[in-house]
Amino acid sequence: MIWLTWRQFRSQAAVVFGVLAAIAVVLAVTGPHLVHLYDACKVTHSCNQGSFTHTDNRLQIGLQTLLVVAPALIGIFWGAPLIAREFETGTFRLGWTQSVTRRRWLAVKLGVVGLVSVAVAGLLSLMVTWWSSPIDTANADRFGNAMFGLRDITPMGYAAFAFALGVTTGVLMRRTLPAMASTLVVFVAARLAESVWVRPYLMPPLRHAMAVTGANGIGFSLTPTGLQVIANPPNIPNGWAISSDIVNNAGQAPSAAFFKSACPSIANGIPGPGGGAASLRVKAPGGQPPQAFQDCVAKVAAKYHEVVTYQPASRFWAFQGIETAIFVVLALLLAGLCFWWVRHRLA
């Protein structure tokens, strides 16, 4: 059964490993240059994204994109057709009447292609993490939502999950194209949902109170109910600033009434181009903010402080481990569902 699975899979695997090899060559050639750039800017303590943008921007963007889509592609092109194709072409009737049980047939297919999928994702992640390390060190943003799923071991978890999801939709729908479409939709939804609603709470987040100043990225938003204040969380090197709230000692946010009395000129709205009040969001610009804005911020700072909800940098690897484990467990559960369905419902 291993022979058959590999024989059916080998040309797809060859293409992908060929691509990986090509990427490896490109990264090996361009990697040392990045290190060189980093050494140069480190001396002047001026390293940031801009130090690297000029030379390898397109490659960076390409690799980022590749890491974003790789698990989904695995799920769609390796997972969904694995079983669905056999039903569409009727070849399962050939496979299930050789001297192998359905269980073994499915187990070997899942095992061989699943392991290769995880290996491909792992290799890709490994190569890109190595290559990007000067840039990532300079940016110090590996815990944030933009980067967390594109480095180290999390892509392997996503690949396992996407693959298992693809196989499951294939088993349930028995048609390749609908399975591919559903896999894409469900995978994207799951990834997004997890990163927004689950990941922040994998370990109880920490909270840090600090004073409100104009430099903290304060903004005001005029809603139908009145003025509201919004704070952008500060930058925590290699940590994850999840959110920021402006609250008083009792934990309450400034009310619309407060703004009406403290910042009347802003609370009543600055007329927009066509007349009538408009919702305005005034971020602290590089230059001097208007006086009314600064006065309002001072009034807020007097009674309120900022609470940042965050995960510290020290928890990065714990989070990588937990997140990967979650998706691997989901993958195993889906695989279990496939086994049950193939044995008991497809008869």
Add this chain to the structure above:
Amino acid sequence: MSAVIDAAGLGKRYGRKWALTECTLEIPSGHVVGLVGPNGAGKSTLLNLAVGLLSPTAGTINVLGEEPASSPEQLGRVGFVAQDTPTFSALSVADHLRLGAHLNPTWDHTVAEARIDQLGLDPNQKAGKLSGGQQAQLALTLAVAKRPQLLILDEPVASLDPLARREFLQILMETVAEDAVSVVLSSHLVADLERVCDYLIVLVASRVQLAGPVEELLAQHHRLIGERRDPATLPSNQEVIESSHTERQSTILIRTTDPILDPAWTVEEVGLEDLVLAYMGQAASLARQARPTLGLLT
């Protein structure tokens, strides 16, 4: 002789429709069994149940004494060729043989290679590029080379041209002569089965209408031709299968194990095709009667 297929009250339902109902069969070994019936009668359902691709909704079925697909060994004793003979179109003929060798411990590679040689197939040809007849022969080779005790073939020649059809049956009969393997093959054409089958099962409207050795069935059925007569007046040991009447003449197809003594009848033998058609007609008319009729609202 032990039974190769033993079904008791076997039934399979999809939603509200029964594809197969109350099927009770005991197919003896050492025969080439023909399963005949119109499309949609349940032949594929029965054969798929026999190889474990489907599981019963009602009743039981045992193949070679065990539940179908119950173990790799049981699977190795039954060779199956599905309808439309599926093959892996991207894999070559030689790859298919390797597939058979890897997946079947009882695989006999000399038999497989000899068969491919005999057929003149190019081992490196992709299965998708083979003609219909060649694909069917490849599928048969895969089923036969694992030296099974029972071969089950689901409409193997339905989509083949007459020459390919004849070649398929020739190779199949050669295999039976050589290996003493029992065969069950289905078709909706009696002509295909007449040459090769010595046991017949007629399946119409998801029920078994007739089952038995061909010789016995032909000996027990007679066509009576004579003066017009009500079939109900025939003696009780003569089972009326079909009757048709003109003004003056009656033609009645009966089944009986006793000799026919009434000299008023001209007694003729019945050919296999006519016999099957008679049973198919009888079942169809019964099915029509059972259906609810449209009532006219007045």
Add this chain to the structure above:
Amino acid sequence: MIEFHLDTHSGVAPYLQIVQQVRRALKLGLLHEGDQLPTVKEVVARIAINPNTVLKAYRELEHDELVAARPGIGTFVTRTLSDQSLSAHGPLRQELGRWLAKAQRAGLDDESIEALFRDTFRSARERDIA
């Protein structure tokens, strides 16, 4: 070696057709003593019929002591029929010719002659069996 063919529309049972073809060949001197009949495998590979049919035919021929099966080697002709009846062919052929002329003179066409012959033949056989 003799080659068999099957006429599915003749109304004669397949195994009987094989028996008849062997007997005919023996009568006409196409098969001699010691000749080997094709193996069951060879027969079914050519005309795609059930092997049991061939086995049954060979068994009946063996019962009539026309052939003998040598296990592992094949089935061989043990005696011919030609010497018995070939000599009688001549006079019988003449008599038949005279009868045919009589029938034609009586006004029977080809079809009626055939039907009359077949009918009489069948009744005679049935009388023999009964």
